Amino acid sequence: MKVAILGLGVVGRGVYDIISSNFKDIEVKYILEKDESKIDDLKHLVVHSYEQIINDREVDVIIELIGGKKAAYDFISKALKHKKHVVTANKALLSEKFEELTELAKDKDVQLLYEASVAGAVILLDPLKKIREINQINKIEGILNGSTNYILSQIFLGNKSLADAIAEAYHLGFLEQGSDDDMNGLDSLRKINILSMICYKSFLKEENILRIPLSSLTEEFIKYVKEKGYIIKYISKSKIVENILSIKVEPVIIHQKSSFANIKFEENIVNVYGKYHLKQSFIGQGAGRYPTASAVVYDLLTIKNKSKYSLSFDKTYHVNNDEEKYRFLVQNKNKIYKSEFMTYSEVIKEKDLICFSRIEEELYEKL
Amino acid sequence: MKVAILGLGVVGRGVYDIISSNFKDIEVKYILEKDESKIDDLKHLVVHSYEQIINDREVDVIIELIGGKKAAYDFISKALKHKKHVVTANKALLSEKFEELTELAKDKDVQLLYEASVAGAVILLDPLKKIREINQINKIEGILNGSTNYILSQIFLGNKSLADAIAEAYHLGFLEQGSDDDMNGLDSLRKINILSMICYKSFLKEENILRIPLSSLTEEFIKYVKEKGYIIKYISKSKIVENILSIKVEPVIIHQKSSFANIKFEENIVNVYGKYHLKQSFIGQGAGRYPTASAVVYDLLTIKNKSKYSLSFDKTYHVNNDEEKYRFLVQNKNKIYKSEFMTYSEVIKEKDLICFSRIEEELYEKL
Known part of the structure; x- marks a missing residue:
């Protein structure tokens, strides 16, 4: 060949x-x-x-x-x-x-x-192309961007300030000069989009994805979350419930014992939920020369081996990112406060909004 | 078809x-x-x-x-x-x-x-067959038996006694009546054997695997570990260092924050380490009707699709399970004590030995 x-x-x-x-x-x-x-x-x-x-x-x-x-x-x-x-x-x-x-x-x-396009070294698209034929996947969630996960790890584990963590990420080459795609969430958005199209058998459009830039976070907001003993992760998620698709990229406040908390620095994780199994997780290096290159070569072997799936994309879903109400931590120009249950559209309309983050279930009372 | x-x-x-x-x-x-x-x-x-x-x-x-x-x-x-x-x-x-x-x-x-033979629902053998051609895998470790992981989770999270946890596992059908293969480690041994043969391109023999039955653990030993704030997991591991293969199934004392601690109840995990990437983890349900059945159907799709790898098994390794010294928690008829660095052969020869477990790095001082 x-x-x-x-x-x-x-x-x-x-x-x-x-x-x-x-x-x-x-x-x-x-x-x-x-x-x-x-x-x-x-x-x-x-x-x-x-x-x-x-x-x-x-x-x-x-x-x-x-x-x-x-x-x-x-x-x-x-x-x-x-x-x-x-x-x-x-x-x-x-x-x-x-x-x-x-x-x-x-x-x-x-x-x-395009195995290397999502989660670098982690081999998941190839198995997912088969799993989707068996399993009717209905939820995907993950940490899909190594650069922002590195920054958040330095903030919450390494105890650095947001500004210092970003500066270090530039220095180490984790953030690209001249591109905001990591911090504004476009990189994660593209990956959850590709994953969702494959898993849900449906062509989707980027503009239907709700995206909260990580760069909207402030030092005060981070300090508040840290003092409560929680952490923030930048999470991509898409979900289908009865033909309604929701698809989001956003910072989420989670517990230190949550399984996402264990995904550190440039690591990525993808959790896939299907009809016939609760959860299957794929974890590994999200970037780097040889990790990514080995995913490229993986595809070459698929071609050499003449194995091929003819994937159909014959499903359509109605997109609605306000399908459920959540509770949020919100910062406006006067204060940081916990919201009652509301939709994303509602929280985005809050007065003098500076930044906000969904609060993982069960943390609300203690926050 | x-x-x-x-x-x-x-x-x-x-x-x-x-x-x-x-x-x-x-x-x-x-x-x-x-x-x-x-x-x-x-x-x-x-x-x-x-x-x-x-x-x-x-x-x-x-x-x-x-x-x-x-x-x-x-x-x-x-x-x-x-x-x-x-x-x-x-x-x-x-x-x-x-x-x-x-x-x-x-x-x-x-x-x-035989995708369903290791880690039930988790699709890993199919990708590993390709990854091994690219990557020269040199270490595999995992929790490969859902029944014993369920029992250990009930002990360390659910605060049950060993006897109660075992009784419950029988009651729920997680332990089979009339078979000791889960508690004595044979089930895990078979799975680490199959994984190792595939990843290392070498036919291996069961009798070369060091196996410490989980059933050797005592209530006193568990209580001691629990009081120190640590947990025990039943871990399978194989590793190649310069043509020397070590391959083991054993209880290990680990920290609550260790990533294995997050693998709960009947969940399984397999970590694979290769030349071109640090670690890739596969996590999911280790058993159950539809999880396991979906792995069987996954194989059917491979056949239907006529994709095929002709796997070679042309490597040979010298097996040595005493290649390194570790520190152990040991129980004999008089007491429970921490050992200094020693090999497995050495610890097994300890006087009046009742049970023992390797202590994860860095926990020794605090135990």
Whole structure:
């Protein structure tokens, strides 16, 4: 099997390393990378024209790791049209163009795989594609963003201030300079969107997801929660109850003994609830060169092995994020207070709202 | 695809229900079940001769759910010889005859699948078969037996005595009458054996596994650990360090905040450590009709989908369960005391030994 890697950044290099040291029957024939400083030893594989790759009949698989939406969209759709299998970790593109790209791949009878796009190293999309046929999944919840989980861990375990934790995350490369996607929740939103589409067999739109940016939290709010002995986690959740879908990304106040509290630093967790089992949890590293690269190579093995699910997406749900009332901790310009039961729409309309967070069941009385 | 179900007990009935309500293209053609009280509505599918099933060319897959070793071995080997795919949950048989049955299936070019044999509902063997090709797994640890985990949870969370917790487990059907396999650790041993063979690409023998029966624990020992604020979990673990394999099933004294402490009642967990990622955890229900049945149906989908890994088992390891020294809590006829660093062989030779448990790192000083 011959593959081309688009983008030789952190993950791309990891993919190259894993393939070349583990698989004699997979050959990296081309690398597309403009930044010559990244190429050094691999100059003989570098090409500058994508046309050369796409027109080479020997190339079976395009591995897209350049990120961003515009060029990646162009590369992936061209690859599928040329009947090349595609492996990508690009959650931003997938979340937005999932229907179009899925149908294009189906049309051309090739595979579009994206195990690395959700929860990095954690292998869950491949099993979920089968589990969804057996199990009628009705709830997914998880911590899907390693950067914000790192920051919250430093605040609640490492006892750092919000500002210091953010500064450290930048310093360590967990937060990207120039992108707010982690702190404003877009990264988590894309992942819960992809997970939900797969598990619920339905194409969903990003704009239907309720998203409370983590960056809305204030030092005072965090201090208040900390003093009560609780912690905040940035949780993504989607749920179906009788054809009504709710789907949210938000900070939640939880107990130190809650199972999410154990998911620390850059770790991710995904809990899936289905008709035939209560809960199945997938936990592991949400990011990093080799963890993410190994999920990319996992997809390559699926293609090499010719195993394929033809996934249908024939369900539709009515989206309603106000389907239930919750209790919230709310900060406005005068004070921090606990609300009575209310919907998200109602809490968002509170007077002088600065920030708010849902309170996990049973903590309300003690908060 | 046409299948036959051998054994219509708790899980067999679950498998029948899931197939008949979810899959139009899978037909249960035969059921082999002697106990007529279990058959009621399905009499038209029941046959009394296994030969009739095995000689029917239309039958693609045999689903073995009768348990036990002798008859199951006979049924499975005949099925494979007749070029039928086999799906089974039979860990006792697999752990003992893994090499023979794996090679027979390979020989006949059919699939032998057993997702339900380890950790019930938790889908982990299928992904691990691919992960092992990418990742060089070097450590596995987990809580693999729901019955004993239920008992320990009742003792340390529910504050029951050992005797009461065991009585309750019998009452609820978590412990089988007439079998000691859960309490003496054989069930866990079989599962860590199967997991290790798959992950390490090596055929292993049950007799090389160090097994400390949970039934060796005494009320006094438990009380001592409880008073110090710690808990006991029944943990299976195997590890490779430079070609030396250690593989154990044993009670371990751990901290309440340790991640294993969160695995409660009949839940199972498997942690897998590999070259390219730190830890990947799989958590879910370890038993139960529909959880286990859904893992059986998962395997059916693999066969229906014609996806197949030809697994090699070409590694060999030297087994040594004394490769490291640990500190233990030991009970002999006079007292309970903490040991200094010693090997398992050494602790087992202690004078008047009644029971012992390894102490998790960092707890020693406070115990």
